[in-house]
Amino acid sequence: MSMIILKPGLLTTVQDLGRYGAQQFGVIVAGAMDAFALRISNLLVGNDENAAGLEITMVGPEIYFAERTLISVCGGDLSPVLNDREVPLWKTVVAPEGSLLRFGRVRLGCRAYLAVAGGVDAPVRMNSRSTYLRAGIGGWEGRSLQKGDRLPVGAASPANRALTALLADEAEADGVAFSRWSVAPDLLPSYTANPEVRAVPGQEAALFEKDSAVRFLNETYQIRTESDRMGYRLTGEILRLREKRELASAAVTFGTVQVPPDGQPIVLMADRQTIGGYPKIAQVASVDLALLAQANLGERIRFRSVSWREAQRLYLIRENGIRMLRSALAHINAGVDGKV
Incomplete structure (x- = not known):
């Protein structure tokens, strides 16, 4: 089974949760910007959370499904439409044979994630199917999708087939079906324009002037237009060190806030x-990385300080919520209906 790209959109790439295990060789992780949305979309179609899906940025593609396919769209709201019917986010959807999925205007966020039952069966490169555009590796030929691409879909699992069968029985005359179950609202990130994100002190936070540390937490920073999947360059109050220091390069991760010599x-x-x-003034809490991923160019970000203990507590609460969702979907696979 495959899906055909009729229009590629602005930037549509194949992504999973990333390429781990090779950073010591200088190979970056890549993967979904909003990993939470990809994980949930995969669960909703019965996939493993790390299955490859499509990351859709700002202007969405048009995709043709030649065969009946179980799909889910999560993350930012880019007005998805299936056969002229609006697709609800965070639900399981049956796309009947000959379906066309397209996207419209951006309502909220800037990245949507499409999961298909069986996952996108792109070649595995260094234990991942994720696309890293700068190096041209992974994903589909190491690039963003183009018109005419035919993406293979993996074999359906028992969970995929159970969900498809359950929804197919409830399909309307056109064959489209939307699940009656949905993700509990309190599990979803509070996507919003100009988000406030929580952060813990960085490794070199103490090296900054006291006034700079205060400004960092009390001012807003605008996302500059030269930002991309590698990093968000921000403009705002200049942050200054107490004194110039030469630092040895050290490991960084998703959400690390570095401050180069220009103070931005x-x-x-x-x-x-x-x-x-560069000195690290803060580290964004894992639970708020999804908010960052959905922030658009030109929007403003405000940072709020939390303790390491609080950041860990919030992370565990979210992971417990995902575990409960996984368990609830397993019950649905067994024929138990209801709200997830």
Whole structure:
């Protein structure tokens, strides 16, 4: 089974949760910018959370499904439409044979994630199907999708087939079916324009002037237009060190906030480098990385300080919610209907 790209959109790539295990060789992780949305979309169609799906940025593609396919769209709201019917986010959807999925205007966020039952069966490169555009590796031929691409879909699992059968019985005359179950609202990120994100002190936070540390948490920073999947370059109050220091390069991760010599912070994102030598003033809490991923160019970000303990507590609460969702979907696979 495959899906055909009729229009590619602005930037549509194949992504899973990333390419781990090779950072010591300088190979970046890549993967979905909004990993939470990809994980949930995969669960909703019965896939493993790390299955490859499509990351759709701003202007969405048009995709043709020659065969009946179970899909889910999560993350930012880019007005998805299936056969002229609006597709609800965070639900399981049956796309009948000969379906056309397209996207419209951006309502909220900037990245949507499409999961298909069986996952996108792109070649595995270094234990991942994720696309890293700068190096031209992974995904579909190491690039964003183009018109005419025919993406293979993996074999359906028992969970995929159970969900499809359950929904097919409820399909309307046109063959389209939307699940009656949905993700509990309190599990979803609070996507919003100009988000406030929680952050813990960075490794070199104490090296900054006291006034700079205060400004970092009390001012807003605008996302500059030269930002991309590697990092968000921000413009705002200049952050200054107490004194100039030469730092040894050290490991960085998704959400690390570095401050180069110009005093304007950079938040590292999915395609971040493996190490960095700029002082790190903060680290965005894992639970708020999805909010960052959905922030658009020109929007403003405000940082709010939380403790490491609080960041860990919030992370565990979210992971427990995902575990409960996984369990509820397993019951649905067994024929138990209801709200997830």
